Amino acid sequence: MIRPDAPLLLDIRDLHASVDEQPILKGVNLAIRAGEIHAVMGRNGSGKSTLSKVLAGHPAYTVTAGSVHYRGADLLELDPEQRARIGLFLGFQYPVEIPGVSNLEFLRVATNSRRAERGDEELDTFAFEDLVHERLKVVQMDPAFLERSVNEGFSGGEKKRNEILQMALLEPLVAILDETDSGLDIDALRIVADGVNQLAGPDNATLLITHYQRLLDLITPDYVHVMAAGRILRTGGKELALELERTGYDWVDQELARLEPETVEVA
Amino acid sequence: MSTATVGDLVSQPYKHGFVTDIETEKIAKGLSEDVVRLISSKKDEPDFLLQFRLRAYRQWLQMAAPDWAALGYPPIDYQNIIYYAAPKQQEKKASLDEVDPKLLETFDKLGIPLSEQKRLSNVAVDAVFDSVSIATTYKEKLAEHGVIFCSISEAVKEHPELIEAYLGTVVPSNDNYFSALNSAVFSDGSFVFIPKGVECPMELSTYFRINSADTGQFERTLIVAEEGASVSYLEGCTAPMFDTNQLHAAVVELVVLDDASIKYSTVQNWYAGDENGVGGIYNFVTKRGQCRGARSRISWTQVETGSAITWKYPSCVLQGADSVGEFYSVALTNNHQQADTGTKMIHVGPRTRSTIVSKGISAGHSSNSYRGLVQIGPKAVGAKNYSQCDSMLIGDQAAANTYPYIRSQQPDAVVEHEASTCRISVDQLFYLQSRGIGFEEAVSMMVSGFCRDVFNQLPMEFAAEADKLLALKLEGSVG
Ligand SMILES: Nc1ncnc2c1ncn2[C@@H]1O[C@H](COP(=O)(O)OP(=O)(O)OP(=O)(O)O)[C@@H](O)[C@H]1O
Ligand SMILES: [Mg+2]
Numbered sequence: 054m055i056r057p058d059a060p061l062l063l064d065i066r067d068l069h070a071s072v073d074e075q076p077i078l079k080g081v082n083l084a085i086r087a088g089e090i091h092a093v094m095g096r097n098g099s100g101k102s103t104l105s106k107v108l109a110g111h112p113a114y115t116v117t118a119g120s121v122h123y124r125g126a127d128l129l130e131l132d133p134e135q136r137a138r139i140g141l142f143l144g145f146q147y148p149v150e151i152p153g154v155s156n157l158e159f160l161r162v163a164t165n166s167r168r169a170e171r172g173d174e175e176l177d178t179f180a181f182e183d184l185v186h187e188r189l190k191v192v193q194m195d196p197a198f199l200e201r202s203v204n205e206g207f208s209g210g211e212k213k214r215n216e217i218l219q220m221a222l223l224e225p226l227v228a229i230l231d232e233t234d235s236g237l238d239i240d241a242l243r244i245v246a247d248g249v250n251q252l253a254g255p256d257n258a259t260l261l262i263t264h265y266q267r268l269l270d271l272i273t274p275d276y277v278h279v280m281a282a283g284r285i286l287r288t289g290g291k292e293l294a295l296e297l298e299r300t301g302y303d304w305v306d307q308e309l310a311r312l313e314p315e316t317v318e319v320a
Numbered sequence: 321m322s323t324a325t326v327g328d329l330v331s332q333p334y335k336h337g338f339v340t341d342i343e344t345e346k347i348a349k350g351l352s353e354d355v356v357r358l359i360s361s362k363k364d365e366p367d368f369l370l371q372f373r374l375r376a377y378r379q380w381l382q383m384a385a386p387d388w389a390a391l392g393y394p395p396i397d398y399q400n401i402i403y404y405a406a407p408k409q410q411e412k413k414a415s416l417d418e419v420d421p422k423l424l425e426t427f428d429k430l431g432i433p434l435s436e437q438k439r440l441s442n443v444a445v446d447a448v449f450d451s452v453s454i455a456t457t458y459k460e461k462l463a464e465h466g467v468i469f470c471s472i473s474e475a476v477k478e479h480p481e482l483i484e485a486y487l488g489t490v491v492p493s494n495d496n497y498f499s500a501l502n503s504a505v506f507s508d509g510s511f512v513f514i515p516k517g518v519e520c521p522m523e524l525s526t527y528f529r530i531n532s533a534d535t536g537q538f539e540r541t542l543i544v545a546e547e548g549a550s551v552s553y554l555e556g557c558t559a560p561m562f563d564t565n566q567l568h569a570a571v572v573e574l575v576v577l578d579d580a581s582i583k584y585s586t587v588q589n590w591y592a593g594d595e596n597g598v599g600g601i602y603n604f605v606t607k608r609g610q611c612r613g614a615r616s617r618i619s620w621t622q623v624e625t626g627s628a629i630t631w632k633y634p635s636c637v638l639q640g641a642d643s644v645g646e647f648y649s650v651a652l653t654n655n656h657q658q659a660d661t662g663t664k665m666i667h668v669g670p671r672t673r674s675t676i677v678s679k680g681i682s683a684g685h686s687s688n689s690y691r692g693l694v695q696i697g698p699k700a701v702g703a704k705n706y707s708q709c710d711s712m713l714i715g716d717q718a719a720a721n722t723y724p725y726i727r728s729q730q731p732d733a734v735v736e737h738e739a740s741t742c743r744i745s746v747d748q749l750f751y752l753q754s755r756g757i758g759f760e761e762a763v764s765m766m767v768s769g770f771c772r773d774v775f776n777q778l779p780m781e782f783a784a785e786a787d788k789l790l791a792l793k794l795e796g797s798v799g
Contacts, residue, residue: 110754113746132753132758134756137753137754137756149747149751151766152742152770153768154752154769159752159757162761163757166757170756219755223755
């Protein structure tokens with residue numbers, strides 16, 4: 054829902070970032086207000102996941118220029134854990150497995166660290182069990198997954214549901230979901246989309262990274278952005294995604310060639 | 321944040337590094353037959369013990385320090401060590417009220433309160449300070465059950481027949497260089513005797529504290545469980561920070577008869593030296609248990625976090641038919657610490673079984689080796705062993721090695737060995753951090769997850785303690 058007077062949650066300006074001295078993000082601009090749903094699309098390797106990890110504070114990436122403000126504060130100053138505690142959430146494209154760490158205990162510690170930041174009391178194991186069982190329903194996940202190690206041996210789709218469960222527990226203000234739809238079967242896609250819709254509200258915002266219209270049929274974006282070569286090349290409404298579905302990304306090359314002729318590699 | 325900062329994280333100030341300022345009686349540095357005689361006479365020992373010591377001393381003179389372990393350290397000057405140091409208050413006090421308050425305070429500070437009001441409710445403690453035992457709690461209560469729990473010096477006086485019958489029968493004095501040295505000069509330690517059919521009504525625990533610099537600590541522990549008896553025993557240890565190395569060479573002997581069991585747990589936190597590897601304890605320990613009886617059981621659990629050098633292989637000799645040996649170990653090394661530790665399971669009797677679970681965590685420039693022997697003798701029909709050795713590396717400067725030796729003279733024995741190595745990855749840490757979990761807590765969650773199988777074996781009172789200790793070792797400034 055677009056409300057021009059809604060508070061600005063995330064304000065990304067001219068963001069440049071590199072990995073091992075190699076520039077990946079080359080000037081990303083993006084403003085996200087409360088209540089909005091944004092979709093970011095773009096070819097493989099265009100920098101979508103990099104953008105999400107830079108926002109979450111992954112240590113492998115160095116910001117070389119630009120700024121990111123989260124509710125007015127400098128986000129780039131903060132450690133990843135602080136960013137999470139104040140309400141930034143990243144649903145990973147490839148959630149890692151953490152053997153030996155119980156999923157339930159992990160979820161409880163994570164939930165409590167967010168609660169502490171908000172001034173809510175810590176949940177003990179019993180209170181947390183109640184909460185987690187309620188939130189499990191959002192993703193229709195089997196409680197048996199709580200007993201296992203974090204993501205260990207989870208199928209691709211199970212890992213993605215576990216990400217949405219975390220989002221449901223952490224109640225973020227800005228949720229970045231990196232290809233949460235890939236690897237999901239048709240039913241799971243609907244369940245996850247329902248979950249995201251349930252959690253979306255006037256006070257928070259969602260940034261969906263996806264390749265497919267089928268997700269955007271279920272979650273209607275207010276804005277669609279196309280990323281290419283580390284920047285946002287075009288922004289439109291939900292109809293831009295439909296147009297991409299028809300035309301593909303061929304036009305991207307011409308546009309990039311105009312912008313920086315020397316660096317374009319023809320796909 | 322690179323993995324190098326994960327390494328930094330593991331360095332933390334040692335919390336037990338203080339020195340208690342107390343008058344001690346020390347003998348002059350150096351070792352000779354006279355020194356052995358002096359120690360024995362100071363303790364007013366019966367002749368059989370003096371002879372035991374002298375025999376061991378002469379054996380030691382003929383032996384050379386072992387060099388097969390994956391450890392590097394300059395030769396130890398045995399003439400530059402003090403072999404006996406004791407707080408001046410010499411006589412063991414009848415009541416705790418008479419114990420020097422400074423000593424009580426020391427143990428308070430270490431989290432081992434001894435006084436009536438503060439002591440742990442279900443754990444009896446023998447507190448050993450430098451070379452002598454200063455107090456043992458709950459002695460009377462234990463005596464009602466026929467359980468003897470006292471310092472080994474006291475046992476020599478009160479129960480010489482038990483000492484003579486069992487001392488040196490599991491670890492002969494000439495077993496190795498350090499056991500010979502210990503047998504010659506041991507000063508104190510704990511003695512436990514659980515009579516036939518008795519299940520020890522509480523946890524027993526010995527807490528070792530080295531206080532003086534330049535002093536070697538040579539304690540001796542002997543635990544005997546008669547037919548059908550059982551006991552759970554835990555030892556803890558700390559030392560002040562000195563920039564010289566101190567030698568600790570202990571011997572522990574366990575004897576279990578038919579249907580008896582001993583569970584022996586160690587939380588070792590001797591001073592490890594500083595981040596450049598200066599100072600720290602040299603820990604050369606011989607621990608061995610003998611399952612003499614049928615269906616007897618010995619379980620070793622160790623959490624090794626301290627010492628500059630650890631050389632330690634708690635072992636089980638499985639003589640009795642159907643006897644069981646277990647070894648659960650967590651060894652954490654950091655900075656320039658070196659650990660070469662593991663176990664020996666010697667299957668002698670039929671249908672004997674053993675389990676080995678070893679978890680090594682190496683950080684900094686440390687080196688952590690598992691060395692284990694599973695030996696199946698010709699009479700051990702139907703023997704079984706299962707071994708699992710996992711290593712976790714933190715940073716890229718640390719080393720982990722596994723040396724499993726299997727010798728079987730029984731074609732139908734089942735010996736299984738599994739090993740794995742993992743590294744805490746930046747992506748795993750980032751995943752936890754991106755959920756609001758701090759860097760240090762993230763590392764410690766992964767480490768305690770890795771150690772869970774072993775921590776589950778610790779007595780309940782100490783499992784949380786061990787978890788906390790590892791977390792402490794992993795705490796520090798984040799880069
Ligand atoms: N840690 C890294 N080391 C080296 N190269 C990297 C790293 N992270 C990203 N890159 C490179 O940066 C570019 C952008 O990668 P990114 O993962 O952001 O793409 P993406 O848009 O998410 O692609 P996809 O649609 O395939 O998920 C790629 O060329 C990738 O190889
Ligand atoms: Mg991606």
